[in-house]
Amino acid sequence: xxxxxxxxxxxxxxLAGCGLTADVQVERACARLPQQSFLPAVGVPGLPPGTFTTxxxxxxxxxxxxxxxQKGVTDAQLLFDSLDLTSSANLKFIQTLTLSVLPPTGSAVxxxxxxxxxxxxxxxxxxxxxxxxxxxxxxYLDAGSFNLEVAVQGDPNQLPTxxxxxxxxxxxxxxxxxxYIQAAN
Amino acid sequence: MLSVAFRPYTNxxxxxxxxxxxxxxxxLQGGATFLxxxxxxxxxxxxxxxxxxxxxxxxxxxxxxxxxxxxxxxxLSYQYASGLLGLEMGRPDGFVFFIRGGLSRVWASASGxxxxxxxxxxxxxxPLHVAITIPxxxxxxxxxxx
Numbered sequence: 001x002x003x004x005x006x007x008x009x010x011x012x013x014x015l016a017g018c019g020l021t022a023d024v025q026v027e028r029a030c031a032r033l034p035q036q037s038f039l040p041a042v043g044v045p046g047l048p049p050g051t052f053t054t055x056x057x058x059x060x061x062x063x064x065x066x067x068x069x070q071k072g073v074t075d076a077q078l079l080f081d082s083l084d085l086t087s088s089a090n091l092k093f094i095q096t097l098t099l100s101v102l103p104p105t106g107s108a109v110x111x112x113x114x115x116x117x118x119x120x121x122x123x124x125x126x127x128x129x130x131x132x133x134x135x136x137x138x139x140y141l142d143a144g145s146f147n148l149e150v151a152v153q154g155d156p157n158q159l160p161t162x163x164x165x166x167x168x169x170x171x172x173x174x175x176x177x178x179x180y181i182q183a184a185n
Numbered sequence: 186m187l188s189v190a191f192r193p194y195t196n197x198x199x200x201x202x203x204x205x206x207x208x209x210x211x212x213l214q215g216g217a218t219f220l221x222x223x224x225x226x227x228x229x230x231x232x233x234x235x236x237x238x239x240x241x242x243x244x245x246x247x248x249x250x251x252x253x254x255x256x257x258x259x260x261l262s263y264q265y266a267s268g269l270l271g272l273e274m275g276r277p278d279g280f281v282f283f284i285r286g287g288l289s290r291v292w293a294s295a296s297g298x299x300x301x302x303x304x305x306x307x308x309x310x311x312p313l314h315v316a317i318t319i320p321x322x323x324x325x326x327x328x329x330x331x
Contacts (some may be wrong), residue, residue: 027297027311033306062303063252064310084326178318 004038021074022178026067030082031059038166042174049095050152053151056102057168060145065174068138072183073176078137080114081171083148084128088165090124093158098151099130104142111149112140189216190327194222196277210240216267226274229321231285233267253301254313263293267321278329285323292316 017132068076085091097117103109115132119125141144148170188203202215214235218234220227244256297310 020320022315022317025314027314029308029310032307032309060303061304061308062301062306064254064298064301064303064308 014157016044020179020181022180024174024176024178026065026174028171028173029061030169031061033059033168033170036166036168038160038164040164041156041161047156049153049155051151051153054149056147056149058145058147059170061172061174062144065172066178067144068141068174068176070178070183072179072181073178075175075177076138076182077173077175078141079134079173079175079185080132080137081173082132083115083150084100084167084169085172086167086169087126087128088161089160090126091128092124093154093156093160094119094128094152095155096153097128097130098153099132099148100151101135101137101140102147102149103140104146107139107142109139114148135174164172190329192329197221198283201319205235205237207237207240209242209245210238212237220273220277223277225276226272227284229269229271229273229275229283231267231269231271231287233269233289234265236262236264238262252296253303253308253310254295257295257298257313261293261295263291265289265291267322269321271323275326280326280328282326283323287321287323289319290316290323293320 002093040081065078066073066076068078080101085097095118099115100111100113102111112135114135114137115130117128119128137146188201190199190201192199197220199218199220200215201218203213205212205214212235214233216217216231216233218229218231222228223233239260239262240259241259243255267287269285269287271283271287273281273283275281293315293326295313295315297312301308301310
């Protein structure tokens, strides 16, 4: 190792020992997906209640949250806050809704339920909020995004009979501590 | 920085307050320095508090902050607290030169991002908060009139 390289390594080690860190927090970052449109349900009376599971829904927060995979990042937290659905029709066909985060391809982590909503008896809501227990989604990040799956258990006979739309919003809290000496090297 | 210093009825302590400049903009700061010796050269222990008015730090800290906050960071104010060890040299009742080094803790907040587009997704956020520990050095002189 050359003398300047040794000197810079010693300086970097000294500064790292001083705890030169940046704590970055973004309060409640919310991602809104494009509005989804649905055709009216064709009535087939007498269908039994069942469960419908969506394909993976990708969520990304772009450049609004710290890069959790960046070198020097310690104590990265991307905490699930809530999922909001706002519909143009009432959502009385939903009995329960379960939101799960899916593992990235090749990951050792497994699919995990992060929030559940149960419709109160007799309610005919047009908005639904599923709140969770603050699951850390960092291990589920893949190139800054993660995939969610929504499983709806409900009564198909109660589906809207005219065209309807749904707006979807997912909110998280993000925190990270960056050792910026390590991040710069 | 340009400060007024005051010796509170002892030769072993000094209080100061004044204007500060940090390359990005101006602010106010105050501090207290403890000097164990009243001599031509003495070690010092200094504590400082300060605040800087809104200034543009977006390009300097672009790698630390999420990129979508470039706008809010163009008008960022912050506060800090510092602890410094140093040396003061010169006539203690007249002209003195000082050098100090230590650590500062800086606290800053920027307003949130509204309507940021990434692909087909729209992002809104609450405020961004940053607390950062940085090395600090002071180099300067003081002239005591009385």
